[in-house]
Amino acid sequence: MTERTRFAPSPTGHLHIGGARTALFSWLFAKSKGGQFLLRFEDTDIERSKDEFKDSILKSLEWLNLNPDEEPVHQSRNLERHKSLALSLFEKGAAYYCDCSIEELEELRATQIKNKQKPMYDGRSREKNLEYEGKNVLRYKMPDASTSFEDLILGDITVDNRELDDFIILRADGTPTYNFCAAVDDLDMKISTVIRGDDHLTNTIKQLNIIKSLEGNLPNYAHLPMVLSESGKRLSKRDGALDIMDYKSEGYLSGALLNYIVRLGWAKDEVEKFTMNELLDFFDLSDVNSSPSKFSLQLLDWYNNEYLKEMDSSTLLKLLSEIGTNINENFKNIHGIIDVLKVGAKSLKEIEENFDMFLKSPSIDKSDSLASEENKKIIKDFFDNFDFSKDENLESISQRLKDYINNNDLKFPQLGKPLRYALTGRTNAPGIGELLYLLGNEESKKRIKNYLE
Structure with missing residues (x-):
C-alpha cells in the first residue's frame, strides 16, 4: 500500500514553527517510503478561516519545498x-x-x-x-x-x-x-499515517472510533511532542518564534530553517547538519523523542550562519534581492564584501545592515574611548607610515599589517580596535585587513583622516 500522509492546518492564522515541523515530518515520512504528501485545509470555522491564511500557508510550504502531491x-x-x-x-x-x-x-x-x-x-x-x-x-x-x-x-x-x-x-x-x-476526510483521502501534535491525542481516540463505526481502514498515528520555549513554557513570538514567512523576510534561509526544525525532537547519530537527500535516507519516526523539545533562536541563528557561509556571493545577492534589500550589485568589490560579511552574519538582513559600513563614511563619536588622544596617536602614526599606494591583494595587506604591528612593538588590539572604529564607526566589524582591502586605499585614507580631525 502506498504511504499517504497529510498536513491539515486550520487556516485561521499563518504557518508557525510547530505546524511547519508537523508538515516536515509528514513530508519526510511519506517521501522516505516513496509515498505521497497531501494538504488539507480544515476550514469549517467559517468566521475565522480566511483565504489570505490559506495563501500564506501555501507560500510557506512552497518556500520550504514541502509541496503537496495533489491539489489541496x-x-x-x-x-x-x-x-x-x-x-x-x-x-x-x-x-x-x-x-x-x-x-x-x-x-x-x-x-x-x-x-x-x-x-x-x-x-x-x-x-x-x-x-x-x-x-x-x-x-x-x-x-x-x-x-x-x-x-x-x-x-x-x-x-x-x-x-x-x-x-x-x-x-x-x-x-x-x-x-x-477529520475522520471522514482521512478515510476519503486514503491517509495511511496521521502525524500531528500530541495535543490531538483525545481527538485521535474520537476519530479512531468514528472510523471503526464507518467500517473504514484505520490509519497509523504518530503524535509529536510539543515545542516549548527555552524556559519550558508555551512558545510565543517573545521567544523568537515567528510565522514562517517572517523568517524569510528576516533573512533566514529555508534550508537552515528546515535543518533546525527537523532537530526539534529528532536526531541521528549526533549529526548536526543534513541535506534533504540525507534526511530522506535517515528519517524515521522511531528516532523522534517523546519528550517536548525547546525552541532556541540562538541555535537557529547558528544554523543560518552555517548555511550562509556555504553559499557563494552570487547566490546570496540573488537572495538579498528577493527579500527586498537595496544592495547595488555593481558596487565596487561587491562579491568580496558579501563573502566577508557572510562569515559573521546570522541572517541576510544582517548582511544588508552591515553593508552600510562600506557605503557610508562612519560617524565618529569623539567621546568614545576608541577616539581618545592615545588611540588617535597610534592611528596617526599608522596613517603616516603605512604605504597606502600599493594596489595589492588581501593576503599582502594582511601581511604588511602584521609586519607594521611587530615593527612598532604593538599588540594587535592596540591598532586593530581603533583602526576598525576609524574605518567603520563600529567595534564589531570584519578584520582590519579585509576592511582596508575592500574599502580601497583612497576610501580608507579618507575615513582615517575623518577620524583624526
Missing part, C-alpha cells in the same frame, strides 16, 4: 458528504439525537464541578430514541469499552472510553463538527 483539499467543500455519513451512523444506532437545552447542560456541568467530577455529557438522551426535530444535535455513541492503538512515537496507548463523553457530530443546524469531518 478544502474540508468545507465536503460538508454534504460529512453530513450524509453522520446520518448513516444514526441509522445504524451508532449515534443519537440529544434534546438537552443549553441551560440543562450548564446545570449538569456546574453540578459535576461542585462534586469534583470531570465535566462531561452524561448520556441522558442515549435511550430516548429521539428523531431530528429542528433543534436537536446528533451525538456519537461512544462504545462502552477502551480504545487502544500503537502510536509510532509514544508506543502503546489505551484510553478508557468512559473518560470521553458522547460528543456532538452534527450541530442543531445540521453542520458537522471537526472530529467527524
Whole structure:
C-alpha cells in the first residue's frame, strides 16, 4: 500500500514553527517510503478561516519545498458528504439525537464541578430514541469499552472510553463538527499515517472510533511532542518564534530553517547538519523523542550562519534581492564584501545592515574611548607610515599589517580596535585587513583622516 500522509492546518492564522515541523515530518515520512504528501485545509470555522491564511500557508510550504502531491483539499467543500455519513451512523444506532437545552447542560456541568467530577455529557438522551426535530444535535455513541492503538512515537496507548463523553457530530443546524469531518476526510483521502501534535491525542481516540463505526481502514498515528520555549513554557513570538514567512523576510534561509526544525525532537547519530537527500535516507519516526523539545533562536541563528557561509556571493545577492534589500550589485568589490560579511552574519538582513559600513563614511563619536588622544596617536602614526599606494591583494595587506604591528612593538588590539572604529564607526566589524582591502586605499585614507580631525 502506498504511504499517504497529510498536513491539515486550520487556516485561521499563518504557518508557525510547530505546524511547519508537523508538515516536515509528514513530508519526510511519506517521501522516505516513496509515498505521497497531501494538504488539507480544515476550514469549517467559517468566521475565522480566511483565504489570505490559506495563501500564506501555501507560500510557506512552497518556500520550504514541502509541496503537496495533489491539489489541496478544502474540508468545507465536503460538508454534504460529512453530513450524509453522520446520518448513516444514526441509522445504524451508532449515534443519537440529544434534546438537552443549553441551560440543562450548564446545570449538569456546574453540578459535576461542585462534586469534583470531570465535566462531561452524561448520556441522558442515549435511550430516548429521539428523531431530528429542528433543534436537536446528533451525538456519537461512544462504545462502552477502551480504545487502544500503537502510536509510532509514544508506543502503546489505551484510553478508557468512559473518560470521553458522547460528543456532538452534527450541530442543531445540521453542520458537522471537526472530529467527524477529520475522520471522514482521512478515510476519503486514503491517509495511511496521521502525524500531528500530541495535543490531538483525545481527538485521535474520537476519530479512531468514528472510523471503526464507518467500517473504514484505520490509519497509523504518530503524535509529536510539543515545542516549548527555552524556559519550558508555551512558545510565543517573545521567544523568537515567528510565522514562517517572517523568517524569510528576516533573512533566514529555508534550508537552515528546515535543518533546525527537523532537530526539534529528532536526531541521528549526533549529526548536526543534513541535506534533504540525507534526511530522506535517515528519517524515521522511531528516532523522534517523546519528550517536548525547546525552541532556541540562538541555535537557529547558528544554523543560518552555517548555511550562509556555504553559499557563494552570487547566490546570496540573488537572495538579498528577493527579500527586498537595496544592495547595488555593481558596487565596487561587491562579491568580496558579501563573502566577508557572510562569515559573521546570522541572517541576510544582517548582511544588508552591515553593508552600510562600506557605503557610508562612519560617524565618529569623539567621546568614545576608541577616539581618545592615545588611540588617535597610534592611528596617526599608522596613517603616516603605512604605504597606502600599493594596489595589492588581501593576503599582502594582511601581511604588511602584521609586519607594521611587530615593527612598532604593538599588540594587535592596540591598532586593530581603533583602526576598525576609524574605518567603520563600529567595534564589531570584519578584520582590519579585509576592511582596508575592500574599502580601497583612497576610501580608507579618507575615513582615517575623518577620524583624526
